[in-house]
Amino acid sequence: MNAYKNAQRGAFASIPMIIGGVPFGLLFGSLAAANDLSIWFAIAMSSIVFAGSAQFVALGLIAADAPLWVIILTTFVVNLRHILYAADMLRFVRHLPLRLRLLMGFGLIDETYAAVRPMYDMGSANKADGHQVYIGSFLSFYLMWNVTTVLGALAGELIPGISDWGLEFAMVATFIGIVTPYLKSVPYWGAFGVAIIASVTLKEMPNHLGLILATLLAVLVGYCLDRYSEVDKKRGAANV
Amino acid sequence: MSNLELALIILGMFIVTYGIRVVLFAGAHRAEIPEWLDKALKFVPISVLTAIIAPMSLTNSEGLALSLLNPWFVGALTSLLIGLVFKRQLLTICVGVLVFFLMKLFVGG
Structure with missing residues (x-):
């Protein structure tokens, strides 16, 4: 192309x-x-x-x-x-x-x-x-x-x-269309859930600070779940 | 405000905005991102996109608005379900937008 x-x-x-x-x-x-x-x-x-x-x-x-x-x-x-x-x-x-x-x-x-x-x-x-x-x-x-x-x-x-x-709802629907293909494993669901809860909870913070904090929190949770499932997999493999 | 002040506002806003966006790109050829950070950054798209739209979909000026009469909530929920089931982006967008505007038409809000 x-x-x-x-x-x-x-x-x-x-x-x-x-x-x-x-x-x-x-x-x-x-x-x-x-x-x-x-x-x-x-x-x-x-x-x-x-x-x-x-x-x-x-x-x-x-x-x-x-x-x-x-x-x-x-x-x-x-x-x-x-x-x-x-x-x-x-x-x-x-x-x-x-x-x-x-x-x-x-x-x-x-x-x-x-x-x-x-x-x-x-x-x-x-x-x-x-x-x-x-x-x-x-x-x-x-x-x-x-x-x-x-x-x-x-x-x-x-x-x-x-x-x-x-x-603006066109943007909401588009973002959902972008996000859903990621929702295939626990870490991504975790990040998704935390992003929802944290962004709604922190909505009133000024200057998008709530958005930034919610994003960081969701990234952290996704990363930790990812690490955890990797360790789990390795342990499972070691047991076989 | 004087023209000079307005020009300085534009200049200052340009410098910080462009600076934030370009600083990592400019040094990209020598920037080394540690592996753990690289793994963590993979969660940025889903996290930031969700954090942008969740408050729009789930709240209004009075707080939580998880009502089946709230076009934003119902439209977003429809999109999410369609996206999860059919995994077709265009379908997800179109059905969500359609539901949203139909509800806005009939329910108002």
Whole structure:
């Protein structure tokens, strides 16, 4: 398969999340306009920073007249989860040339990680073509994010209440479609269960800290169960 | 806010956001990940994706919302069951989304 086909596969796998992101791009653009920020500021945010939830948080902080360092520190905390994605993706990118890795780092967002990372596990991406799938996913999302930001800034009130339609459910369903193939062994079920309980319990923590903690906890439990079942297997083999 | 302040906000946010995303990738060719960490990181996709959507599916502004009248809960549950039984991603997404919007239409919420 050629590079274009692979990029197309990445874009295709991201469609539900792109649809889910549309209301947020529109909302971001219109909120920026509602806060008397210029359309150029909104465009610069979406095209240079390119970080969905951190952009919304920053709008809130700007409206609250927060100082620069608070905005930057909060952005740091909100985006901290991406370092986990990078660590997990390392094994698939380390052989690539630096300029490709620098580009891929820019596009390491929730949606692209969610769409592409499991494809390596399910066999539809590999070290040879995975980066093309990845770039296809992130460029299509990037395009949508910037187009909807502009549209939102120009005509935020055009589709009133679109953020209440529940288009984000497309993302929920997609993530479930990505998660279920993993649910084949006890460690993965363990991580799944802990992630649910911990994320719901810690929901009220600010700046996605609950999300980060719940993720770390679930990873830890999955890892421990994995270790335990390996030791168990070895012991079983020794007894034969 | 002045234009300079706004430009600094963009610049600062770009540096921390891109920095977090790229720092490991940039040094990837020499980074050595210990085996135990490599094994643990395999649980990141299922953990983070579940942790993102569980609060959306199981709670609302008032707390736990495990009601059969909650479109988010029922839609997510449907997706999960379809995914586990049929193991087809597109089917999982489509049926879940359909159930969600039908419920929203009839039940509201």
